[in-house]
Amino acid sequence: DQQVKQNSPSLSVQEGRISILNCDYTNSMFDYFLWYKKYPAEGPTFLISISSIKDKNEDGRFTVFLNKSAKHLSLHIVPSQPGDSAVYFCAASAIERGGADGLTFGKGTHLIIQP
Amino acid sequence: DAGVIQSPRHEVTEMGQEVTLRCKPISGHNSLFWYRQTMMRGLELLIYFNNNVPIDDSGMPEDRFSAKMPNASFSTLKIQPSEPRDSAVYFCASRPGLAGYEQYFGPGTRLTVT
Numbered sequence: 001d002q003q004v005k006q007n008s009p010s011l012s013v014q015e016g017r018i019s020i021l022n023c024d025y026t027n028s029m030f031d032y033f034l035w036y037k038k039y040p041a042e043g044p045t046f047l048i049s050i051s052s053i054k055d056k057n058e059d060g061r062f063t064v065f066l067n068k069s070a071k072h073l074s075l076h077i078v079p080s081q082p083g084d085s086a087v088y089f090c091a092a093s094a095i096e097r098g099g100a101d102g103l104t105f106g107k108g109t110h111l112i113i114q115p
Numbered sequence: 116d117a118g119v120i121q122s123p124r125h126e127v128t129e130m131g132q133e134v135t136l137r138c139k140p141i142s143g144h145n146s147l148f149w150y151r152q153t154m155m156r157g158l159e160l161l162i163y164f165n166n167n168v169p170i171d172d173s174g175m176p177e178d179r180f181s182a183k184m185p186n187a188s189f190s191t192l193k194i195q196p197s198e199p200r201d202s203a204v205y206f207c208a209s210r211p212g213l214a215g216y217e218q219y220f221g222p223g224t225r226l227t228v229t
């Protein structure tokens with residue numbers, strides 16, 4: 001049973017427009033969420049995170065929104081740039097376990113930025 | 116600073132052979148994680164260590180898989196005997212203790228078992 005779901009395997013967005021990547025989770029114990037970006041033949045790299053005590057976290061062009069009641073989070077990238085083309089993974093962890101456990105990942109969304 | 120180092124980057128082996136994957140975490144990080152990525156299951160946690168001690172190995176698929184961390188700067192993931200269904204990309208990640216939850220991933224080892 002997948003606890004973190006990314007229902008869109010791919011997403012195509014025009015350069016300069018907003019990219020919105022979505023993620024849903026089922027485990028109510030999760031209270032810390034992260035987004036990772038992955039290029040081919042490389043490991044995932046950390047992008048941005050959010051704690052469940054917040055509903056928004058912003059870092060430059062990247063903003064993550066969390067809706068706890070809906071168990072949903074989204075990553076907004078604005079404006080989208082060609083270098084943003086990559087696979088984006090949503091991940092979750094449970095802070096009350098001290099964050100010592102590993103991350104539970106979604107299967108990823110392949111974002112393609114069209115020139 | 117060097118990131119997480121994994122070796123080899125690619126491994127091709129025949130079914131039944133022993134495979135050993137290696138990982139050097141970032142210096143000063145005291146948590147280490149092994150993940151496997153497949154098309155079917157995505158990225159899944161296999162095992163993680165805290166201060167060189169295995170904490171949770173519930174993700175290890177079978178007894179054919181074993182992992183060790185003899186010291187703070189080295190870990191191995193061994194598959195013996197290997198099977199074609201073990202073909203995947205194996206990632207090692209490290210984290211600086213409990214200060215923050217971001218994990219830093221290595222480039223991965225692509226394993227092909229024929």
